[in-house]
Amino acid sequence: MLGVLGGMGPLASAQFMLRLTLLTPALRDQDHIPAVLWSDPRVPDRTAARIAGGEDPLPALLRGIRGLEAAGATAIAIPCNTAHGWFEAMQAATALPILHIVDAAEAELRRQGVTPGPIGLMGTAGTLAMRLYQGRLDSRGWTCLTPTAEEMDRLVTPGITLVKANDVAGAYSPLAEAARLLIARGARAVVLGCTEIPLGIAAGPVLPFPVCDTIDGLARAAIARCHPPA
């Protein structure tokens, strides 16, 4: 049974459940993967914790992991990139394997035919400050181009905030512009490295370059591990 540590944000984890279902080869209910979603939107803001001295989210993350363990989960997926800043602490606290969203994103890039080289990386200010992607991908031949501080303040951070307030349509334009600027700077593809971003990007015209949806990437990684159900 797949355990999903969600609620960060709740729309992204609901979308993860939807994509997990739609990407699973199935003809009837019983072919689908049993899953428990722990959707606790009260987890303290991950970016504020990392860059502004906000409340530590780790105790709330561990409460969710305990809940998933009690429910009988055998593997854990976390559809929130920034929460992976606490990945090692979470993995040390549980015997269940936790899928890593950056590895899932890399697999999703390769699935789309994107090979190591310069890629654009959009994410929360916390994800970028922690170098979550660079720390894992630099040694594998990828180079991450990131938005400037001005682009983060004007485009990416406001776009993520709009999705968390349910305004996916309003989020499209700033998020799409930030992605375009990374391509103009030499990126071969853009990683939507915050699970709110694909929701905004899906709300408007398809972008004319490869984008890596980290919700879909994590869903595919979970299906590869858990399907077919026992």
Next chain:
Amino acid sequence: MLGVLGGMGPLASAQFMLRLTLLTPALRDQDHIPAVLWSDPRVPDRTAARIAGGEDPLPALLRGIRGLEAAGATAIAIPCNTAHGWFEAMQAATALPILHIVDAAEAELRRQGVTPGPIGLMGTAGTLAMRLYQGRLDSRGWTCLTPTAEEMDRLVTPGITLVKANDVAGAYSPLAEAARLLIARGARAVVLGCTEIPLGIAAGPVLPFPVCDTIDGLARAAIARCHPPA
């Protein structure tokens, strides 16, 4: 914390989580309702159990309720109409209040301005055979018009099966035709009384008469009970 007994089917319960989130007034993660979704698609088929002597789903339903209790749920929503055939047995087995999807559907009809009178009712063969809606709504002034046996076999049951196999686009045409036939017979609105049906109906042109989406209705009932979060 809202407990969601889902997986019946998994796409419907993922959509329930999405609609629960989108219909909640929220400006940030922490304004959303904490929820645990128990999505176990292995629950034996409810319609087969009721009309064809299939395996009893009650033990699996009660396992889910125990899981939600253990996770700390304080109220339960079940985004599967047919499972409400076991409502009394489930409610007798837990101290947590279970929202009833038929009451939620009635509230959704009234919200849309539909007053008691003749309505169309689409659902699984199990839901219709158990008279889940009629048993609760007849005494309140509603009269349920249902598809003929031929329409069930040709349109409604195949449409539901297509959604469970992830083919929502293919499900639109048979489900929309069944709804139109109920309106032609005098229904003022059509209740989509199986949580797979709104997924198929949403995959094509909007129908030119009121439809009651039981996923949205149940989401609104859950929000009324659980928002704002404690």
